[in-house]
Amino acid sequence: MNHHEPVEPHTQRESTLPVLPEAMESAIDRAVEERIQHVASQSPLPPLWTVKEVGKYLNVSKRTVEHLIADGEIAPIWIRGQRRFDRETIKAYAHAQVG
Secondary structure, three states: OOOOOOOOOOOOOOOOOOOOOHHHHHHHHHHHHHHHHHHHHOOOOOOEEOHHHHHHHHOOOHHHHHHHHHOOOOOOEEEOOEEEEEHHHHHHHHHHHHO
């Protein structure tokens, strides 16, 4: 016959983590929340433009944009067979042309 000894109820141990003053804990919580909001508001991809949008920004026709691509002056990003352009790269190209 097996005798089972009574099992002691689980007792909570004291935490080994340091206790932070409430104001510091609150400040950390706010900082973490602000960072989460900032990261969440950022687009995972850079803004991309179509040929039409590049032409509109540069104030040229779509045909001129095609020539810029063919001449290697601007390079598209291919996404599933669709050409897109990094907005910041196009802006840098435009500024380089001005001066």
